[in-house]
Amino acid sequence: QQQVKQSPQSLIVQKGGISIINCAYENTAFDYFPWYQQFPGKGPALLIAIRPDVSEKKEGRFTISFNKSAKQFSLHIMDSQPGDSATYFCAASMQVYKLSFGAGTTVTVRA
Amino acid sequence: NAGVTQTPKFQVLKTGQSMTLQCAQDMNHEYMSWYRQDPGMGLRLIHYSVGAGITDQGEVPNGYNVSRSTTEDFPLRLLSAAPSQTSVYFCASSYTGQESNSPLHFGNGTRLTVT
Numbered sequence: 001q002q003q004v005k006q007s008p009q010s011l012i013v014q015k016g017g018i019s020i021i022n023c024a025y026e027n028t029a030f031d032y033f034p035w036y037q038q039f040p041g042k043g044p045a046l047l048i049a050i051r052p053d054v055s056e057k058k059e060g061r062f063t064i065s066f067n068k069s070a071k072q073f074s075l076h077i078m079d080s081q082p083g084d085s086a087t088y089f090c091a092a093s094m095q096v097y098k099l100s101f102g103a104g105t106t107v108t109v110r111a
Numbered sequence: 112n113a114g115v116t117q118t119p120k121f122q123v124l125k126t127g128q129s130m131t132l133q134c135a136q137d138m139n140h141e142y143m144s145w146y147r148q149d150p151g152m153g154l155r156l157i158h159y160s161v162g163a164g165i166t167d168q169g170e171v172p173n174g175y176n177v178s179r180s181t182t183e184d185f186p187l188r189l190l191s192a193a194p195s196q197t198s199v200y201f202c203a204s205s206y207t208g209q210e211s212n213s214p215l216h217f218g219n220g221t222r223l224t225v226t
Contacts, residue, residue: 002153009151034214043115043201043217044154089153096205096215097142097161098169101153 003027004092006102014110019077021105023090026071030092034099035064035075038087047088048075080109113137115218117202123224124192132187132221134202142205143185144169144215145177147198154201160185192225199223 006023013019025033031052036044050057050064050073057064063076077084087106091099118133136143141162146154146169156169160179174196176188185204189196200221206213 004153006153036217041219043203043219045217046214049214095142096207096213097144097159097203098156099154099215100170101146101155103151103153 002103003100004090004102006090006105008105009103010106010108012108012110013077013080015080015082017080017109019075019080019084019107019109021075021088021090021107022072023074023092023102024070024072025092025100027092027100028071029094030100031094032096033064033066033073033090033092035062036089036091036101038089038104044089077107080107082109082111085109115202115204115216117200117218117221119221120219121222123226124189125226126192126194128192130189130192132189132200132202132223134185134187134218135183136185136202136204136216137183138204138206138216139182140204140206140216141182142207143179144203145175145185145187146201146203147171148201148220149198157187157200189223192223194225197223197225 034049035047037047038044061078066073090102144159145157158177160166203215203217
């Protein structure tokens with residue numbers, strides 16, 4: 001069974017809109033929560049990551065919100081652009097090299 | 112820097128055949144991992160290595176073998192291919208195991224079809 005549950009499976013957003021992807025985890029020992037972005041035919045690439053000692057981290061138009069008590073974290077993509085169209089994976093782990101991934105969310109940004 | 116290089120990019124096997132997926136990294140990373148990606152299931156860890164000569168099983172190791180004779184290379188062997196092993200395989204590496212500023216770097220994958 002997947003240790004990280006991700007939703008929605010896909011979403012469509014208009015250019016300039018906000019995309020929100022949610023993830024939930026069970027293992028309270030997890031202390032590293034990255035988000036990866038994947039384009040067709042490519043490997044995933046790290047987008048942004050957070051540790052549980054902070055509740056929010058922002059890098060440009062991408063923000064992670066983290067709720068330790070609820071064991072949930074989410075990715076917000078502000079001012080979505082067509083170039084943001086990709087598949088996004090949340091993940092969690094205790095070690096960087098042993099990530100447990102969510103099922104992925106395909107984001108389509110309509111111009 | 113080439114980063115993480117995987118070969119071949121595509122492969123078709125018949126059931127029962129064996130093959131080796133190659134992975135090499137030129138970043139002097141200690142940690143390397145193999146994942147498989149299937150629709151609706153994300154990426155699942157097959158095997159990983161924390162250094163030359165040291166390997167361990169991940170979430171879905173059955174049917175696969177690995178070895179790590181050098182820091183640079185981490186090949187994945189399919190012993191007797193089965194249709195359930197049809198997937199996209201990704202190799203990844205990281206400099207350390209703990210630091211969030213040493214992320215996992217992925218190759219571009221090998222798409223394997225077993226008929």
